[in-house]
Amino acid sequence: MDIGIVGLGRMGLNMAIRLSRGGHRVLVSNRSQGPIDTAVEAGAEGTESVGDLIGKLESPRVVWLMLPAGQVTDDHVDEALEYLEDGDILVEGGNTRWTDTLARAERARGRGVHYVDAGVSGGVWGLENGYSIMFGASDHAAERITPVIQTLAPSPEAGWGHVGPTGAGHFTKMVHNGIEYGMMQAFAEGFAILDAKKDWGTNEAGDEITADLDLGQIASLWREGSVVQSWLLDLIAEALVERPGLKAVAPHVPDSGEGRWTVEAAIDLGVPATVIAASLFARFSSRDETQFASRVLSAMRGQFGGHPVKG
Amino acid sequence: MDIGIVGLGRMGLNMAIRLSRGGHRVLVSNRSQGPIDTAVEAGAEGTESVGDLIGKLESPRVVWLMLPAGQVTDDHVDEALEYLEDGDILVEGGNTRWTDTLARAERARGRGVHYVDAGVSGGVWGLENGYSIMFGASDHAAERITPVIQTLAPSPEAGWGHVGPTGAGHFTKMVHNGIEYGMMQAFAEGFAILDAKKDWGTNEAGDEITADLDLGQIASLWREGSVVQSWLLDLIAEALVERPGLKAVAPHVPDSGEGRWTVEAAIDLGVPATVIAASLFARFSSRDETQFASRVLSAMRGQFGGHPVKG
């Protein structure tokens, strides 16, 4: 089927290529020309602008935005809506907060355009192995875009789903990432315990036995047959084998938004999310330069004994 | 090589069978006769008692205890040590606290016996697919038992490791389970957020759009291509598909010791383990019948306004 891809970053370009290879007619638009040329080599058709792209799509049109979340996406939604017509479909595949999605969907609805939000996971290997895709849409729009989703996914039968109405795609992807935060922190804590463990009792002579654990070995052996086996463990094992001790790895951990939104969604819904929140806060702590909370604790302790407890 | 297995529970019996099939001479001992017969059918040799088993092993002997942690294991360690001689090897494969292991290893050392602690993961599928094994041992003992470990493991090259001195096997297995607690809780919180989510803004008419997410669908789609893919997710997906809504699943979650010990090890080492501890405490909460902490909060709130704040 016909599909237009707007935004040929790392994700968008590979998706365009995978769709072209999959036999779809893919039109592409991008700010710079280079990625367009690459897509064209793979079988896509280049266009001059969003308007040009939309003009060349067969009706009812399907346009897929694959852009950085925020203002850029917002601007392109508005630009696309200028050209799209009643019954067309606009898919937004960025890491967007689901509440922003609802606001944009309402703008689209005002023009009769179906708005679809797609949470896309998979990274650079998606081109080859397919993308995990969870999307929110009306039943009509879902049915219409299923052929392209099936081409993008790891297989036509698995790794994708129409998970609910518009908004549900980004919401589900957000929680997916929130879970990832918690899993990562569980591994981080566990390996930190292993890393700190040095003493193993005493030998016959009463001397302390000390030995470091080989974390790369442990992570690697868990990859086979253990109950913590997971893609994240694969990453840890490779990192620990490649860079034993991780001395050269900076201990500052960014966060990209989904963790924050997941905790805020939990608060909004009244659902306890202690572990996901603690994982988010551990990242904040890793970047906390002032360490003000610790200073407050220290300062309190410094006052102990110097101040009468009321008897 | 020769090996004696003491304790033919679910794990021990299957390990005896896997070792027999793997070409080892396996002697077995068990309280009841049934499992001995099953092992014998698979090629093992039955014995009358721990003493009998040890007497029939070629020297230097390797005896593997596969018993419930605690008093039963303790008693069998002592019984085995009565018969084992200088240079023999005693392997203990239960879910034992590593500090108990060190104490027993010291008793073994007093008799010249090498003590090996093996953390074994894999469940009923281990017979077919192999067991993840992390063990602590002297280099000498490690080398000696490697042939049986390689037979038990998923493959001779992967899924097992000599991770350090005696004690390190159970310590590593303990942390492995601590990580598992954290991962499980991250999934539990994420799916609880998805379960609670019902509203998706308003439609053209201004009516609220409500829809439940299909958690079985979401868990299943994440199994392919997503970054949270893991064995634990596989379990969740199957459970959610088989029992949608999980209404018949009791919300009381036991804990088996390793989570507690992991937090205690973290405290002992001065390593933060907020997420693993919170995961453990979430299990405690699930079984908390008195809910005394909540009553204290409620009682405090009940006093608000009825008690002067000192001006």
Added chain:
Amino acid sequence: MDIGIVGLGRMGLNMAIRLSRGGHRVLVSNRSQGPIDTAVEAGAEGTESVGDLIGKLESPRVVWLMLPAGQVTDDHVDEALEYLEDGDILVEGGNTRWTDTLARAERARGRGVHYVDAGVSGGVWGLENGYSIMFGASDHAAERITPVIQTLAPSPEAGWGHVGPTGAGHFTKMVHNGIEYGMMQAFAEGFAILDAKKDWGTNEAGDEITADLDLGQIASLWREGSVVQSWLLDLIAEALVERPGLKAVAPHVPDSGEGRWTVEAAIDLGVPATVIAASLFARFSSRDETQFASRVLSAMRGQFGGHPVKG
């Protein structure tokens, strides 16, 4: 000085009385007549409506809204702004989210009205002992309202402060309540540990010594000379003495918004707030009827052993 109080709930009425007693000319407005009569007895002047109240105040006017947060406050802000004029001051003393305050302050600014947000703490005892007041305002407005603040406060010199620009009053009050959540939870956990403790080793005969701790006694003794002494401890001590065991106290703990907003502010600012968040989530848990997260954990455990770990 002249001041108009709109909203004579428990807080507003007592504040009006305290201000009247303090020598100010207090005009009051309220939906129902009863509280107006009570205020008038204490020396205030009743009015017919917000417009009437504003018309009778000397210029530049000071109007203090003391209403439930949300729509009611919003409506009254708009109503007051219809009558207020350039240079007048509108004080809002409810438990309002500080972001809502900024939005209303902007509406006020459009009419030349100074907007002041006051966080007020103190409960029913405020009439007698004074109210803790933290407010945000321009320097001009702050100076202007200081006489009434000093009358409301525990003393003219203490228990109140102009803490920053508009918004800072509600922000500071919000964090104050967030801290309160954490303190309450610390007490709740501690007393739950004391409540669960029953065994104290063995006696000469080897029998277990068991004894409950008397929590009312412990809380009471901590009130004098201990480092946890606090107003919240006073409440706990009284509750535990009045209702030993707290059996009749429902373990369902509401939350009023400030805890949620505090965690959201922490997320927004990138500041770790693990304890405050965990305290909030403990309240959610106390009211969690579906216990879905625990069911997910249980369901996972139910699948253990029934699903092959990939070797």
Added chain:
Amino acid sequence: MDIGIVGLGRMGLNMAIRLSRGGHRVLVSNRSQGPIDTAVEAGAEGTESVGDLIGKLESPRVVWLMLPAGQVTDDHVDEALEYLEDGDILVEGGNTRWTDTLARAERARGRGVHYVDAGVSGGVWGLENGYSIMFGASDHAAERITPVIQTLAPSPEAGWGHVGPTGAGHFTKMVHNGIEYGMMQAFAEGFAILDAKKDWGTNEAGDEITADLDLGQIASLWREGSVVQSWLLDLIAEALVERPGLKAVAPHVPDSGEGRWTVEAAIDLGVPATVIAASLFARFSSRDETQFASRVLSAMRGQFGGHPVKG
């Protein structure tokens, strides 16, 4: 009554003085002579050794050890037990783990000596204002020592209690300190949020309004009339006023054992203690030089995109 104090550190010396002033006959023993001289000036009698001290006490004797927890206390318990006789009372007032107390009490029982464990709070101001004392003892021993407890306490009627059998004193004091950890962390997080807050919307011209909050002012104003008023808040207020910004306060926060033991007791009893544990771990984090957990997170993120997710 007669009482012997062994150990004239800061606490022991002041307690000896307070008891002497209170009319008791106080015998003191200490490693160095200086504090003995000071106690003697206040009315106590010096002794040469623990044996000498015990020999001079009237029977049945009461000896109070006020020594650093651990080996020193252990040694002195044994030394005292050499001289004490059937029916005598040995009080131990250090920050001892309650399980150590039970072990020592058993040794005392073997000699017919009543063992009393006293949790003592109060610091340098105890001399003047009295000490908060919670002690575990048999009823007989409790009755016998009540006169000295009443002299040490803030008042004969308040601030002290016989809270249960031997062990209960140190257990209660331990939980008291665990609660303190949680309260301190709640304050630390709250003030860190206030410290980070700088922006307050925009002014008429659309420029951002920025302003720091004055934390010393806020802490001070909360001391009067607010619901977080507490001795700990008093300390914070003084620290923030004396050292605005706390820049010179090191952000490394020690922990003294009671927090760890409280979490371990919670684990042992199966009681959730998420906030107390998180508070303990926040202290660990403040001293965490390797930051290994953060490095693991960073390393995982570094592998993202470089490793195929299994489709």
